[in-house]
Amino acid sequence: MTARTPDSARDIPEATVARLPVYLRALTGLAEGGTTTCSSEELAASAGVNSAKLRKDLSYLGSYGTRGVGYDVEYLRYQIAREIGVTQDWPVVIVGIGNLGHALANYSGFRSRGFRVVALLDADPDRHTDVVAGLEVRSFEDLETIVAEHDVSIGVIATPAVAAQSVADRMVASGITSILNFAPTVLSAPEGVDVRKVDLSIELQILAYHEQRKAGAIETEVLS
Amino acid sequence: MTARTPDSARDIPEATVARLPVYLRALTGLAEGGTTTCSSEELAASAGVNSAKLRKDLSYLGSYGTRGVGYDVEYLRYQIAREIGVTQDWPVVIVGIGNLGHALANYSGFRSRGFRVVALLDADPDRHTDVVAGLEVRSFEDLETIVAEHDVSIGVIATPAVAAQSVADRMVASGITSILNFAPTVLSAPEGVDVRKVDLSIELQILAYHEQRKAGAIETEVLS
DNA sequence: TAGATTGTTAATCGATTAACAATC
DNA sequence: TAGATTGTTAATCGATTAACAATC
Structure with a gap:
């Protein structure tokens, strides 16, 4: 005891x-x-x-x-x-295989940290012939099948902002309970579903804010 | 008053x-x-x-x-x-034009929010013939020239982890005072230089932590 | 035992939130 | 004036930090 x-x-x-x-x-x-x-x-x-x-x-x-x-x-x-929880393996799906989705699919840091990308989905049929990071890009319509088959609980959204909410809704409906959102928009999700956001331009804006103040300080010095 | x-x-x-x-x-x-x-x-x-x-x-x-x-x-x-500070235009250089650098260079959210990518640099000469997002990929050796020419104060690092610190040092030496780091490593920089980090796999790990606890809660329910 | 370093306490600091007086 | 909503106060909550007793 x-x-x-x-x-x-x-x-x-x-x-x-x-x-x-x-x-x-x-x-x-x-x-x-x-x-x-x-x-x-x-x-x-x-x-x-x-x-x-x-x-x-x-x-x-x-x-x-x-x-x-x-x-x-x-x-x-x-x-x-x-x-x-990264001693176990987490199956992940990525939706939206544009430039960013491409980069995420190829990011070795996921695999080495217990995340396994099991599928890449895109709404655009023109992309369905592509093979990215050794995976065929599949139709977004396959989401439910894939989630069920691989028992996926984590989804990554790398679509344009306009599509993000409907993708999130569909993910939630299919059983996904954690979402990592790269689309520059606020997502709403029901209680019990975790949503985290990575926003590339927000980080840059925070730097700009501080940078501007540095510049201001220099100006003040020069003027005084 | x-x-x-x-x-x-x-x-x-x-x-x-x-x-x-x-x-x-x-x-x-x-x-x-x-x-x-x-x-x-x-x-x-x-x-x-x-x-x-x-x-x-x-x-x-x-x-x-x-x-x-x-x-x-x-x-x-x-x-x-x-x-x-985004009513003014901030010139930005991106170093490391792999998958992620590629995605960042093409990210429209930068341009629309007051950031202008003025140069893409890579240490690998094989990439110097590439044109990405309408910009020629140039040698990392051109950093000082470009920073001086465009009065760049913000740098983005999208290199592998091993290269990141030396890239950061060189950025600082060239006059850059704000760094956005996508390489999965802790950077050190002198006083007065702001460093922010975006780590794709850390966000996923935070989700995994919460996901694991959800799973645990369900197990507990089932067992009770 | 003496030296080193953890794990924890308690003080401080900063962020969030509800409530409401000010005021359009 | 009555209704609405801001801007601010004050209470609460959570995070950080220094200091040190516990203990290897």
Whole structure:
């Protein structure tokens, strides 16, 4: 009867969840470099966070370190991977095989992190002859069949903005419960369906905002 | 002598800055749909946030609404665009013209939001004959010349992870002060240089984490 | 034992939200 | 004036951070 119950994995703060993949990547890097043990200070440095935050984050998962020593790289890596759920294989479908869908289909970082692209779908029949990343581009009409066949729960949307909501609705209807949206539009989805958005131009706009303020500061200096 | 000084644009919270581009997009959508006036409630709905947060965010910029009436869509759109800095044109270079660089170069959302891709660079000479999105792919060696010529302050990195840090260093040396990094690695940059990261697989891992917990919840239900 | 480093506490900081006075 | 909706206040919530007791 210890204080640490196996499934106390319950409420990990969102901010921590978002950093776990970063720690995972850092640990993989350390392991590849031959490091077998590391301190919170070292791991924090390779993940680009401060060590207090790292230790606090890890404390939500359990006590996987050794005081006075640090963390076993391989052991911690496995524990985090298990916590995120990437020790298992996640089948994924990508809808919208334009430039971005093409890039996503070929992105090796998915496969190496537990995601397996099982199908590429596009509404445009002209694309159905294409083979991208070793997969034939199929009709969007095949969505339900594919989701059922491969037990897909994660869908990626890389269509134009106008099509995104109807694709999302159809994904939800077919049984998908997590959506990664690259289309520049806000999607609505029922309770229980997670939607995350990656917006390329928003990141650039945030940089522009700060850049503008830098320029402003210089102007002020020059004028004063 | 009002309470609102034009340059009190000073300290806008980071969380607010990150949402301004979302509001901008929502306003553009409303304008295209023919809406000329909207309430905070309506705008919040199309941006996918709650209205209290929206009003609080807008209050950092100034008082651009009318009590009892709402906001003039076009006026507010302009004010936000000005605040972000996208009323001016930002020249951008993209380094690394693989699948992702290709997609980024062709992404129309950049151009339409005040970003102009002035050059595509790649270290691989085999790619230097390619024309992508109407631009010739040039040698990475041309970076300094291009940055100076077009007064580029924003760089986009879409290279493999191993090359990213050296590309970033070279960008900084050439005068670039904002970097958007798509390579799956943590970049270090000197004080005064902003780095933002977009990591495709991290978003998918966050979804997997939540998906796994849904599955766990179902299992628990079945077992009980 | 002495030195090192974790895991946790508590203080601080920033973000969200509801409620409502101000005001069109 | 009455109704509507903003802009702001204040309370709450969650995230970050420094500091340090626990412990290898």
